[in-house]
């Protein structure tokens with residue numbers, strides 16, 4: 001399912017909004033138009049009140065976008081590509097092609113976003129003070145501008161502080177890991193940073209449950225998001241360290257059995273028993289060209305009684321390719337982004353093997369065990 005839509009491109013990076021963001025576009029203006037201190041509840045005209053609140057919402061997310069562009073700009077300086085920036089309900093995500101392993105690079109990329117927020121916050125606050133000197137609150141347009149400046153300054157300072165919480169997936173977590181990684185092996189640095197992040201998340205959840213008269217649902221939600229993020233980061237670091245230096249070439253199966261697209265499921269099953277492979281590239285019965293891939297998972301949904309009638313071409317999936325000299329980690333990334341279990345390995349235009357998710361997970365287990 002497509003959950004994000006692209007709204008434009010900045011510095012060559014596709015900017016997307018996630019469907020959860022639509023909730024923000026409704027929820028935030030409601031909050032801002034009903035809050036006197038932190039919004040426009042005192043504005044008499046309902047339509048103006050709502051327009052101001054919506055403008056403020058859009059400005060806030062422009063600031064979030066600028067924060068992500070800050071990260072992206074520095075990452076690109078280090079030669080790391082940015083696939084996209086997505087605005088979601090809790091902020092923005094810049095999808096980097098890889099997590100930088102060099103602590104200095106990670107430190108600079110991670111701190112760039114909060115620095116953008118801090119700069120916007122300080123500049124808006126100074127402008128707000130500047131407007132205040134003229135004391136022309138009577139002119140409503142100026143008073144609105146000054147209120148916008150104050151709110152934008154306030155929110156950017158919150159963004160700055162919040163992002164520096166030393167917990168994954170916040171920027172502060174990455175800064176912390178980079179700091180440790182300059183002093184110890186990468187995986188140990190990650191584990192230290194992850195544990196501190198988890199402790200923060202637990203403390204936040206407890207605080208959210210008991211420290212307020214009403215349970216603070218936002219704090220609990222963010223705590224949950226941090227806890228999950230920290231665990232994911234640990235897993236990612238483990239896998240990428242384990243697979244370091246391992247290529248697709250080391251893991252792939254060279255012997256491939258092809259199956260024609262006009263074969264029945266019964267025939268395919270017989271082939272599977274005989275060859276003991278899990279994935280089979282499907283070739284067109286006339287041209288011999290590869291048209292798809294079929295695995296045991298694809299035929300599981302076919303009822304036994306239909307095995308003689310359903311053809312391979314009815315259940316096969318689209319095939320994805322990977323060059324033979326690619327890293328194992330790249331294979332894993334392609335598998336997860338394209339949601340496939342097998343990749344055909346290619347070299348100089350011809351198919352040289354097949355690599356499966358099982359090949360990868362098995363080697364992660366074996367290598368991970370060896371390293372302990």
Ligand SMILES: [Zn+2]
Pocket residue numbers: 067068071113114163171
């Ligand atoms: Zn950030």
